[in-house]
Amino acid sequence: MPGPEGTAAATAARRPAAWDLPPVAANLFTTADGTPRLIGSACRACGTLAFPQQQSCPRCCGEDVTAALLPPEGTLWSWTVQRFAPKSPPYAGGEAGFSPFAVGYVALPGGIAVQGRLTGTDAPGGYRIGMAMRLVLEPFLRQDGTTVAGYAFAPAPGDSDQPAGRGQVAGDGPAAGPDDGSVAS
């Protein structure tokens, strides 16, 4: 699922299907202004941003906070690859058909870094600290058969420098959990 690209007109013409899926949770993101945006909160006293929206400020603990749409583009702070299927619950995706996926933090203007899945590369290890990233919505298949929209970050169109990461060492097949195939004792 490619992320939205190009001009607003082109985006409208190629409105990604994920935008019309029910969101994985309410009040997490919006496409109301024609591009996906995360919904965070901003402290009116000290300006600190938080995601998801919360009722008090994580920095000054003030309770005068307001909803704020976070900037949709930033740079990759760090990342890893989830090589094994997380346990369900809490993971809604299940073990069947699991493919490793990347996870990271993207530093956005305004001093906040947001955690999310990473997408938009050929291999889950194809990321680099500092690369330009942008928010996208993508379909997420739950093991109950329903599909919802989740958010993720994909390399921004301007960032063509995408060296293969060392994450490909283990391949993209089913990966062992940290406790499978124990060290013999």
Next chain:
Amino acid sequence: MSPGSLAIVGAGIHPFGRNEGVSGLQMGVAAARAALADAGISWADVQFAVGGSDSAGKPDTMVSRLGLTGLPFTNVINGCATGGASLVTARAAIAAGQHEIGLVVGFDKHPRGAFDPRPEDWGLGAWYGDLGLMVTTQYFGIKIQRYMHDHAITSASLARVAAKAFRNGERNPAAWRRKPLTDEEILASPMVADPLTQYMFCSPSAGAVALVVCRPELAARFPAPPVYVRAVSMRSRRFGSFEVFSPSMPVTRGPSPSQEAAQAAYAEAGIGPGEFDVVQVQDTEAGAELMHLAECGLCEHGAQEELMRTGATELGGAMPVNTDGGCIASGEPIGASGLRQVHETVLQLRGQAGDRQVDGARTGFTHVYGAPGVSACAVLSR
């Protein structure tokens, strides 16, 4: 050095491992009995107890096995820092003059595979777990990936940490993973959370540790050489610390709870980095050991590469670290790990650590770290 406000006069451990067929509570009782025997006292002599377990039941229920003496028994639960928090709690009771002799116990038992915490228990929406973000191994991979980028640490150093853990574990009868592995085998094991491979991670396991503690003035009454707790400290996270289960965080970094807990312990004890004969730090995975050494001020950020290359943290090195094999060789029973570090330090300072003894060890430091950003440290001496 301050005289200290707590003495450890008994130590017991139930070996760590999968321990099929034995409940966490049974392990806790076994460790408690071992600690009591080591101290030469009976359960009836114990005036108060502090117990920790995350997933294996309520510690105070062990009174039905040890004896219904009516003593106050406080349960502690602070993630992987539970053992450290238990020691802090016991020290407070004795320093306040409430009691003179107590038992500190920690045990746990976890299912195979990675932990599966529920987002709701951590103040997070179900969506966080739905999308596959509620996984501790991701945090460790992300944190060390950035650290390696910032401080020029290599995967070779990560492998050396894990190889050291298995070598030390081979010398520890209470450890779980006791087969040495080469750096190459560790690097070639399946990738779990890039750049961390399977054998760089600890695994959830089972085990128990207990300590008999008393007012320092009473220590001479007990048969074993006393070990004094010169300082204990505990800190939770501040704004700007990068912690597990964080959907967002500030870009500007602040001090970590490990950094602040360590500094508080050094200030209380009057001794600090460079003065410890033996060191135990939380090694949830190989990168955590390297990062925690620096966060605790035991080396400069980036100096770990040289420390690992020269073997400085090995048994026989200038600063032996995780001499019992740490979490990597012992596994992680959440309620027991912090006390395992203290147990190992007690053995080292008594000169009872067998094949892994650090010659003439007189001072030790322990550091435990847990979700969602809790650290507890202790300074111990003969």
